[in-house]
Amino acid sequence: MQATSYTYDSETRCGSVLLDDGTPVEFDSAAFDAGGLRLLRPGQRVRIETEGPGEDGTPRITLVTLQTL
Numbered sequence: 001m002q003a004t005s006y007t008y009d010s011e012t013r014c015g016s017v018l019l020d021d022g023t024p025v026e027f028d029s030a031a032f033d034a035g036g037l038r039l040l041r042p043g044q045r046v047r048i049e050t051e052g053p054g055e056d057g058t059p060r061i062t063l064v065t066l067q068t069l
Contacts, residue, residue: 001019001047001048001049001050002020002045002046002047002048002067003017003018003019003020003025003045003046003047003048004017004018004020004043004044004045004046005017005040005041005042005043005044005045005046006018006024006042007042008039008040008041008042010039012029013029013032013033014026014027014028014029014032015027015032015040017046017048017061017064023058025048025050025058025059025061026061027048027061027064028061030062031048031061031062031063031064032064034062034063034064035063035064035065035066036065037064037065037066040064044066044067045066045067046064046065046066046067047063047064047065047066047067048061048063048064048065049061049062049063050062
């Protein structure tokens with residue numbers, strides 16, 4: 001699934017993305033580390049992998065990586 005990077009904290013390696021419908025979804029450091037990235041800037045297109053809905057009803061992100069063509 002594709003999304004757009006929205007927030008990112010380099011100290012905690014956590015942040016959030018915006019799905020294409022505008023829904024914000026947070027990711028944790030494990031999802032960021034799984035993608036092998038070192039930095040993420042707001043506005044970058046990313047590819048995410050998710051698991052079923054989390055406690056708040058949104059998908060739980062398990063991987064964040066840059067979207068490449």
